[in-house]
Amino acid sequence: MKTKLKIVKIGGNLIDDAEVLATLLKDFSAIKEPKILIHGGGKIATATSKKLGIESKLVEGRRITSAEDLEVITMVYAGLLNKNIVAQLQANNCNALGLSGADANCVQANLRHKEPVDYGFVGDVNHINSAIIQQLLTAQLTPVFCAISHDGKGQLLNTNADTVTAEIAIAMSKYYEVELMYCFEKNGVLENVEDENSVIPKINTAKYEALKANQQIHQGMLPKMQNCFYALKNGVANVVIGSSKLLQSNSTLFTQLSL
Amino acid sequence: MKTKLKIVKIGGNLIDDAEVLATLLKDFSAIKEPKILIHGGGKIATATSKKLGIESKLVEGRRITSAEDLEVITMVYAGLLNKNIVAQLQANNCNALGLSGADANCVQANLRHKEPVDYGFVGDVNHINSAIIQQLLTAQLTPVFCAISHDGKGQLLNTNADTVTAEIAIAMSKYYEVELMYCFEKNGVLENVEDENSVIPKINTAKYEALKANQQIHQGMLPKMQNCFYALKNGVANVVIGSSKLLQSNSTLFTQLSL
Numbered sequence: 001m002k003t004k005l006k007i008v009k010i011g012g013n014l015i016d017d018a019e020v021l022a023t024l025l026k027d028f029s030a031i032k033e034p035k036i037l038i039h040g041g042g043k044i045a046t047a048t049s050k051k052l053g054i055e056s057k058l059v060e061g062r063r064i065t066s067a068e069d070l071e072v073i074t075m076v077y078a079g080l081l082n083k084n085i086v087a088q089l090q091a092n093n094c095n096a097l098g099l100s101g102a103d104a105n106c107v108q109a110n111l112r113h114k115e116p117v118d119y120g121f122v123g124d125v126n127h128i129n130s131a132i133i134q135q136l137l138t139a140q141l142t143p144v145f146c147a148i149s150h151d152g153k154g155q156l157l158n159t160n161a162d163t164v165t166a167e168i169a170i171a172m173s174k175y176y177e178v179e180l181m182y183c184f185e186k187n188g189v190l191e192n193v194e195d196e197n198s199v200i201p202k203i204n205t206a207k208y209e210a211l212k213a214n215q216q217i218h219q220g221m222l223p224k225m226q227n228c229f230y231a232l233k234n235g236v237a238n239v240v241i242g243s244s245k246l247l248q249s250n251s252t253l254f255t256q257l258s259l
Numbered sequence: 260m261k262t263k264l265k266i267v268k269i270g271g272n273l274i275d276d277a278e279v280l281a282t283l284l285k286d287f288s289a290i291k292e293p294k295i296l297i298h299g300g301g302k303i304a305t306a307t308s309k310k311l312g313i314e315s316k317l318v319e320g321r322r323i324t325s326a327e328d329l330e331v332i333t334m335v336y337a338g339l340l341n342k343n344i345v346a347q348l349q350a351n352n353c354n355a356l357g358l359s360g361a362d363a364n365c366v367q368a369n370l371r372h373k374e375p376v377d378y379g380f381v382g383d384v385n386h387i388n389s390a391i392i393q394q395l396l397t398a399q400l401t402p403v404f405c406a407i408s409h410d411g412k413g414q415l416l417n418t419n420a421d422t423v424t425a426e427i428a429i430a431m432s433k434y435y436e437v438e439l440m441y442c443f444e445k446n447g448v449l450e451n452v453e454d455e456n457s458v459i460p461k462i463n464t465a466k467y468e469a470l471k472a473n474q475q476i477h478q479g480m481l482p483k484m485q486n487c488f489y490a491l492k493n494g495v496a497n498v499v500i501g502s503s504k505l506l507q508s509n510s511t512l513f514t515q516l517s518l
Contacts (some may be wrong), residue, residue: 048311048334051310051311051312052307052310052311053310053329071339074338074339074343075307075334075335075338075339076301076334076338077338078337078338078341078342079333079334079335079336079337079338079339079341079342080330080333080334080338082337082338083333083337083338083359083361083407083415084333084415085361085407086359086361086362087361087414087415088413090361090364090409090411090413091411091412091413095364096361096362096363097358097362097363098358098359098361098362099356099357100345100357102342102345102346102349102355102357103342103345103356103357104355104400105349105354105358132398132400135398137400139391139394141363141391147344148318150345150346150349152349152350153350154346154347154349155346156342156343156346168389169471189278246446
């Protein structure tokens with residue numbers, strides 16, 4: 001039987017609230033199993049860009065990562081956020097190790113095709129170095145990833161944090177029974193987006209298709225759920241979506257996904 | 260007999276020149292022995308602070324690290340510089356792993372006493388986690404440190420890069436025969452600071468005391484040399500000071516220190 005591994009993704013909105021983040025990191029540190037944390041960005045990157053006078057570029061409503069944006073992202077995600085999260089985890093006796101995808105060649109990606117839309121310095125994951133991540137876990141370390149990858153040729157790339165999380169979870173399933181936990185600003189997948197208590201406890205593929213057909217799933221939720229089912233289809237044992245409270249051992253309010 | 264370990268410190272001035280840095284990282288990657296890189300800051304932190312409208316504070320001519328300065332240092336040193344250096348090393352087939360002192364609890368420090376001068380968020384190293392650094396080296400990884408430490412209670416601290424280097428070198432001497440290489444903008448310790456070719460090839464303790472007595476050592480050089488002798492007295496096998504060319508196997512222009 002494989003050892004259990006918990007992989008926790010925390011969204012940017014949770015990082016923006018220092019108190020929520022502190023509690024979340026304390027709960028995460030209390031997890032006894034081997035574990036990995038992956039964090040998003042939050043508002044601080046946008047705020048820093050603004051202070052530096054960098055204008056964000058949108059093409060067809062989607063954000064483009066310019067060379068200047070990539071610099072800010074690297075500073076804020078891999079520097080400010082990642083290192084402060086690591087320092088806080090250390091204070092909670094969790095031996096955290098902060099990583100970008102370039103570190104130990106953990107997450108390699110291809111620059112996204114420039115057609116039909118040139119997204120700039122954005123990467124699509126092509127390889128997870130699962131062997132080295134396992135070695136770090138075996139050394140009792142807790143990897144803490146920001147969502148920056150590299151192309152192996154010296155270029156850092158901005159990468160979607162939910163996707164990186166799914167790819168890492170899939171790759172680590174070779175060695176572990178992986179539970180994937182997406183923590184974000186809502187209590188789970190909601191039946192009614194206005195009602196925080198309308199969490200759908202379980203969603204399987206059939207239910208997901210029905211919810212999609214009825215347009216009951218909030219736009220921002222769709223790619224997140226796609227990632228969840230992608231992970232389940234590729235070897236991840238268990239996937240749940242919920243709020244920061246998901247990490248508390250007595251948590252009951254969340255959405256569990258299954259095939 | 261202990262395995263050899265090369266520890267290379269590169270100063271901020273070398274980082275500011277992209278071409279010099281690229282060559283240096285290529286030469287570093289070509290080192291076959293286990294190795295560690297430690298990098299300074301360079302002008303980009305000051306430039307970023309300026310762009311963000313943060314004024315640097317000086318007390319008695321010495322720079323103070325305010326909370327805002329620490330944020331910028333964390334962004335630039337641990338984020339922008341560290342990750343770009345790691346990505347470049349990866350491109351040279353060196354399996355680099357970027358670290359701050361908080362990562363894997365590698366470098367723990369105490370906040371410097373606030374008397375007689377309050378330097379702000381500055382740390383003095385109190386512990387190097389040499390066991391974990393050895394584990395990383397054994398896993399064929401090349402640690403790349405920026406000079407940020409942590410206090411173990413959640414606070415990151417700005418730390419002198421030359422001092423962190425000496426402390427890491429001393430701690431690693433338990434496991435390895437350590438050669439410490441300080442690379443900076445000059446060819447070595449100069450007899451005449453105006454003449455790049457006046458490199459003193461060898462300096463022992465007696466010579467160092469004589470140079471100091473004659474006020475022949477440039478002010479900025481004194482703490483660097485103190486670190487070198489401190490390292491030698493505490494188990495480091497060999498210490499050399501030179502330019503970025505120090506890493507080229509046929510380099511002959513440098514200063515070698517001995518007790």
